Amino acid sequence: MLLLLVGAAVLRISLFGDLHLRYVQAGLRPWLVLSGTLLALLGLLQAALTARAAGKGAPGADGHAHQAEGDPDHGHSHPGGPRIAWLLALPAVALLCFPPPALGSYSAAREEARRTEAYVGTFPPLPAGDPLELRLSAFASRAAYDSGYSLRNRTLRLTDFVTRGDGGTWYLTRLRVACCAADATAVRVEVRGAAAPEPDTWVTVTGSWHPRGRPGSAAAWPPALDATAVRTIPEPPDPYEKR
Structure with a gap:
């Protein structure tokens, strides 16, 4: 999700307008477009791999590895990390929706x-x-x-x-x-x-x-x-x- 959001933000300022000129020289635009595209593709690839693994039941479809009932080590693992890590998405969403202004006074x-x-x-x-x-x-x-x-x-x-x-x-x-x-x-x-x-x-x-x-x-x-x-x-x- 973070890769997709950051990639979309970079593409928004470089491919769909002149916002990139607030941050870099005009000649760097192709590199921004390339970077944004690669980030978005990597995000889509990871999403596809995760969906494929879930479909095969590698962990369960809910994203948890399930052990047998009665197993003394029965519990849940969280390969995706703690839920609070989703707060990392907030800066990426802010960059996508509210690009910073050009430097000023x-x-x-x-x-x-x-x-x-x-x-x-x-x-x-x-x-x-x-x-x-x-x-x-x-x-x-x-x-x-x-x-x-x-x-x-x-x-x-x-x-x-x-x-x-x-x-x-x-x-x-x-x-x-x-x-x-x-x-x-x-x-x-x-x-x-x-x-x-x-x-x-x-x-x-x-x-x-x-x-x-x-x-x-x-x-x-x-x-x-x-x-x-x-x-x-x-x-x-x-x-x-x-x-």
């Missing part, structure tokens, strides 16, 4: 950005035209380390989720993964000039870079954006950036 708050002046330098030119759509990591890197100040006098558009700081400060935040959600690291940008939405809300913010501190210095992190427009959007199917 709680995880991001515990990920400190690592910064050093060794990363300071010039960056390649940005495409022409405003507003310019940028990934959060691209904006943060240029804002904190670009000695050429390529973000200056540009209108920018960023799409990410909301996290809160102290004193009413709020941030656009995105989690970056190399393989899966277990190795996620956070990138965040302070938003100025707009009311803070609820934490974990996904928004598109249009605005301009707010320079502060010299590139690579502690004052330059986290980068800041002066917002001119904030629009709430649904959570995207793939909530992470790939490192």
Whole structure:
């Protein structure tokens, strides 16, 4: 039963939708489908073997081995283990029915950005035209380390989720993964000039870079954006950036 439940849960998030993108990179989907299929097949095989053994009376059809009456060792054995072991099915049922959400503000708050002046330098030119759509990591890197100040006098558009700081400060935040959600690291940008939405809300913010501190210095992190427009959007199917 556990094999069937876990296999069905893995197939649900990988084969019948985009839920797997909350946990792993898109390229790992075929391996999830294969794993879920194998787990489900193993569960079905075990069920078939158990039914066959019960049909032959190997233990009794009720799952108990019966000894003759009057035998001093007469009793019941429980090859299936204690009944309380069925509680192990609860996490598998929960995974099947209620897949965990993508990582959000709680995880991001515990990920400190690592910064050093060794990363300071010039960056390649940005495409022409405003507003310019940028990934959060691209904006943060240029804002904190670009000695050429390529973000200056540009209108920018960023799409990410909301996290809160102290004193009413709020941030656009995105989690970056190399393989899966277990190795996620956070990138965040302070938003100025707009009311803070609820934490974990996904928004598109249009605005301009707010320079502060010299590139690579502690004052330059986290980068800041002066917002001119904030629009709430649904959570995207793939909530992470790939490192």
